[in-house]
Amino acid sequence: MYVAVKGGEVAIDAAHRLLARARRGDGTVAEVSLAQIEGQLSLAADRVMGEASLYDRTLAALAIKQARGDLVEAIFLLRAYRTTLPRLAASEPVDTGTMRIRRRISAAFKDLPGGQVLGPTFDYTHRLLDFALAAEGGAPAGEATPEAPDPVAPCPRVAGFLNKEGLIEPAAAPEPGAVPDITRAPLDYPADRRTRLQALARGDEGYLLALAYSTQRGYANNHPFAGEIRTGKVDVEIVPEELGFPVCIGEIDLTECEMINQFVGGPDRPAQFTRGYGLAFGEQERKSMAMALVDRALRADELGEPRTAPAQDEEFVLAHCDNVEASGFVQHLKLPHYVDFQSELDVIRRIRAAAASKREAAE
């Protein structure tokens, strides 16, 4: 006799015990600590903080540990926690011009005030597995290199130089009114640019990377130059109601990318370069560059360009950029659908039976 899928509760509990054991791995190997994840898998923590929209390195490390290193799962964990937190204040816009820079490069100018600062980058490493790293317990690699230099003094932005000549469109003026919060109010189309940027900032890195790449391959090419990429620390300020002036509540690491894109202009407007903008928590250079390309592509309507490619389609880009939403919905196909499937069986059997009887009648 068939027994319906009983025992769901027992099975779930057992599955979760197995998960806990699988997460711990081989018990004879030391457990990974949050400090190790924070310190040695810091780029993973940066991505989780960015796409979860919560700047807390320790909680990001905890989420990564709990998620067995599955970063999308870790982002989900951190977001589900974030949603329970009260919103105490909205910060003043951060001033990335005063960033305490650890890395700053421009692909548009050979040299510029503040200079090119490589900082800790994978660029120009030859991607050869370093087997010395496999021998754990060796001297930290840092000992063989010079002390980390003092942060570079604040240096002016590249776009500022072009701006003086009127060669690039000015940065968009801050839009009036409270900053929208897409985690509190549903996104409405068409979205304004700040809402769009907010969605892109927490959008999936892989998705944005692919879309950005598609623009480079001709699906809405926007002729980009990496005008400037800078990584470092900025102050976060809020204006408490009872004080009425800004106070610094801490500093965060950011990566900012300003793309310089091909110009617009016409009979009544001198040609000007246009901008695409990317910003991400921590060191997320690939993410911020991809974001800047997609931001620029999404400005098609505003700049009077024909919309022909996926990356220019706001509803397509924004409705699908969230990996927690996407992951949940794709994976919900694992849930039982046997009632719906039974309905489909009923429909398809009836269609086939009707066709068969028609054939018989014809013969």
Add this chain to the structure above:
Amino acid sequence: MIQGYNFAYLDEQTKRMIRRAILKAVAIPGYQVPFGSREMPLPYGWGTGGIQVTAAVVGSDDTLKVIDQGADDTTNAVSIRRFFAKTAGVATTERTVDATIIQTRHRIPETKLREGQIVVFQVPIPEPLRWLEPRETETRRMHAHAEYAVMSVKLYEDIARHGRIATGYDYPVKVAGRYLMRPSPIPKFDNPKLDRSPALMLFGAGREKRIYAVPPHTEVKSLDFEDHPFEIERWDKTCALCGAADSFLDEVIVDDAGGRMHVCSDTDYCAERRRQGHGPAAVPAPVEDAAQ
């Protein structure tokens, strides 16, 4: 009950926001109300919309039933029922007649619903026109103008191609003569239960951030044509356990040769009938401890 979280998990401000959306939805039957859907500790696509609606309407004196595919013991139903047992400490039940709130995925119970009961549907895609027009900007305009001809064309094309309307579940309905609505992926077998039901029907789509409703005693009409009237699934079998001939049957493969048996998808309905001595698997009534 779990410590450190508000009753039913969501904070009171969020619940108020959701209740406002529900009130608007009840006032405009079938209209999709955008709401500030929260990120829940369960995945999108797994009932986050239904969970938020339930969290907004549940009170400490409610009795909650959660079903998935008609069954109380499917894994996701178990998980959601536990979530509310843990965060709200409310009584739970598997019996339709005892429940004040029934959260469901893909079914409406066979047992007739009564006034005062609330059914909360989990909705994956709330927009009935979505597979005909992917753009939200466009579908909102179409609803505003009640421009639904495209759906009739789709159903007509089904008939032209297959000889019949080829939609088995999530079969489109018109609510109170105005809004086209997705009833969520329930089999069309359940569509007639929506029509003038004495219970309040609430639909929550978390990922898509929409809530809609069918108030009690509201007309819900499944789309059809005069010469191709709406019809529901039929089986030439009865339930192999309780003998029911009037319930939605799941087909189960029982052996390597592909042998089948048919059983009620609604486990409570089936168990109740067996308790009453019906069918091949009739059982003497056990003392059920419904509460978790």
